[in-house]
Amino acid sequence: MNAFTWPIRVYYEDTDSGGVVYYANYLKFMERARTEWLRSLGFEQDSLARDANLLFTVHSLTLTFSRPARFNDMLEILSRIDSIRGASLIFEQKILRAGKPAEILCSGRIRVACVYADSFKPRLIPRMITMEILSGN
Secondary structure, eight states, rough: OOEEEEEEEGGGBBBBBEEEEEEHHHHHHHHHHHHHHHHHHHHHHHHHHHOOEEEEEEEEEEEEEEOOOOOOOOOEEEEEEEESSSSEEEEEEEEESSSSSSSSEEEEEEEEEEETTOOOOOOOHHHHHHHHHHTOO
């Protein structure tokens, strides 16, 4: 499936006392990219929760840190769906320092579960969403 790219600049608030991006902020960057990917397909998370009783929540993940990002770096977050299961999506995401050539700083595999907003019980991903994902929009 097609990869989605989202640019992010590293701000001072993203860094730790050593001047590099604090490790937990990579997860924030990946989350923002997944939110923007969903938005690019025409789905807003607040509308899905309110109108379709649907939330996406992180179930599990693995991350590999390869190189540090630093203040003012321009990053690109690449997000690609590896697989769609009944009630979950498996994302492969990479954070790269923009440039020629781009450097991989962090990579991850994130399983996102689809749940009912009112009960947090698993639910099938609605067909309208899977069709948009599969169409490559």
